[in-house]
Amino acid sequence: MSDFASFFLDQAEASHHVQFVYDLAARRIVFVNAAYQTVLHGSLKGVNAELPALLQRLHPDDLAYIAHYWARWVQNEVADEVEVRLQTPGKPNQWFCLTPSYQEIDGRVLLGGTLRDVSVMKRYQENADLFNSRKNATLEILSHDLSGAFIMVQQVAEFLHEEVVAPDNSRIPEMLQVLEATSRDSVKMIRELVNIEFLTSANSDLKVNRVDIGAILRVPLDQLQRGQRLLGHHFTYTLPDEPIYANLDVNKFTQVLINLVGNAFKFTPDAGHVAVHIAPGPGSVLIHVVDDGVGIPLAMQPYLFERFTKARRPGLRGEVTTGLGLALCKTIVEWHHGTISVDSTEGIGSTFTVEVPRSEAIGSLIPAALVELDA
Template sequence: MADFADFFLNQAKADPHVQFVYDPTVRRVVFVNAAYERVLYGTRSQVNEDLPALLQRLHPDDLVYLAHYWEKWVQGLMTNEVEVRLQHPGQPNQWFCFSPYYQQDAEGRVLLGGTLRDISVMKRYQGNADLFNSRKNATLEILSHDLSSSFIMVQQIAEFLHEEVVAPAESRIPELLTVLETTSRDSVKMIRELINLEFLTSANTDLKVNRVDVGAILRVPLDQLQTGQRLLGNRFTYSLPAEPIYANLDVNKFTQVLINLVSNAFKFTPDEGKVAVHIEPGPGCVRIHVVDDGVGIPLAMQPHLFERFTKARRPGLRGEATTGLGLALCKTIVEWHHGTISVNSVEDEGSTFTVEIPRSEAVSSRVPVELVEVEGQ
């Protein structure tokens, strides 16, 4: 057994990630490996003296978050890995993933251990990927709306000419107008199918959840939507919370939900109308309202809106087709995030879709005494 103990001790010492053991009885780190000096730039022999400065470098939005889980760990309640940020003046934040370990011996002595992995590169890569996907999805939705509207207009003009124009005998005009109608109709269908396929593909991938500032993450697609809708001559506004609100999101999937709700709002809002998104804190949750002053939803349709292939589906004001899947997928994705989606609508007055998702902050904002005393040393 001693050989095994030596083996694992030597393995911990050689690990490129920070390994440590903390004794909450004496409130001191009793072991830390050499990676501490390479990764956190401290001195192993002075790790307990270094702790106050390390905690002061924690991102302020992460301190209470970490403290919430610390309370669980000291009680032996194991949790998932936790990601936190260390601040560096004038430099990007350093991201760490903390994997905790709890042990209690026969005499009741408790030791807390864990591994700290520097995940800064992965977080930057993921952030860039989320940013790209948000902009791509918003741009695709705007382009599809613009192109669809143009093809629908061509189709309607062709239908009008077909009915009103008397073509000379043996003229090919009726045939050409029919081709124009069919091509325009098929083009609109193809565009919408491509967008729906993108949404379906995204919804069918595995959920990849991260703790994020909801306002900061959704600002990117909202900016993109606002710019695009302004170019199309539509009125679109949004408001974000004054303070950061954190939730556990799959950014790509949740952005798709937001874009889908905004797209639906414009689909049933006249050209002179307006659409707005409001993100605000709620009791233990984040609320996202998508509000329009469009034609509203008939009362009889409202109970069926979120059903798959719902009988409540109807074409948009400009002839946009619908599959009856969009709102059902939105509901599914929101529920994956342990949230809810609801609608409040009055015919001829408009609709408000509200999404609520749990906040990731602890219920209590009290920082455990261990962390307070370490900070005050």
């Protein structure tokens, strides 16, 4: 063995991550480092005998995804990392990140890789996403609730200013003007706070993970439903019966959903209905945000998703708009290789539809790929 090869072998043996080489023709692991014993609790000599049992621990929701990945890997068509889950009875799932490599030496195809345990990082990310989802939904609820209250105070103050004849030298007109200005500024400040949060999220780096879209969107949807008493609307949602996975930046994508629901609230009268329906499509996930509000004039619809659109208008309760919200939604959805569209009729309501691709190809790859790995 050359000094060069010996150096890299020593590096692999010293690594705290699992390093392995799989001979595709022989269907055997021909090298695995000592980390296999500490990370996966296996035996170096028994690694090939243990491989079928290890594959049986793969999370069932990941099988199609892994099979699709494997089919591309053996053709040297993949360089991206992949994250998978291993199940252990009575314990939390372990998350692993695989960094693949492909080498063809003297006609032999060798598949190498580094397997890193990223369970701690994934749990941290899940908790952060959960916190952000709840925070953003709560901000949207409070912004509508507080804005509505301040707008009402402003309108009452304006009415009193016009209708009440104050005595000479009275400070009532001055106090009513202060009340109007304070209410108006408060509404502006509340909406700016929500807009800044959305803009900050949109301008941060994209952090995409493979997630069950129903599970991650249930959190903000449940928060919005609990807040419907404050919002004065009837809000409902439906989720798919089975998990559907997509590659999403959870924080950004939930912001898109909350923004669309917030817009529906703005243009739906009190006691109106707003609903979100998440359903599978052919190779995609469909998210429909439906309301029975005032609808969007036909002339405005072509310009809805433009930045600083001329289609912007205040909400039914005087809520201001920057004309950026739907444009940012469109940008974020396109970052996820998806589309956003609207179907609206004045006086009847609107339906916004977001469609993003699923993360795996469902098909006949599963049995073939797993048989090949198990053999």
